[in-house]
Amino acid sequence: MELDPVIHAPTRLQIVSLLAAAEEAEFGFVRDTVGVSDSVLSKHGSALESAGYVAVRKGYVGKRPKTWFRLTERGRAAFAAYVENLQRIVAPSGLSVVPDERV
16 A cells, blocks of 8 residues: 555645645635645645646636635545555554544
């Protein structure tokens, strides 16, 4: 079992995790939530887009240019597989990366 190297980078893991919980997220929101600069988010967003994991939409709100990110179906599947593989790796420790649903 192997962890997806595209997702495994800590910043990209944060981005994908954030997008997995949303339909779409605006660039500034992702930047501020993940705590990175514009250039770092652009770099990681491009890597995720190149892998087919993220779709990027550009548009305007009023006269201001905006960029939105959306996790693609391929990205959702890759993230689900990543979490599943990570769970298998940590299982022998008795710990879990998936919250206990009984709580």
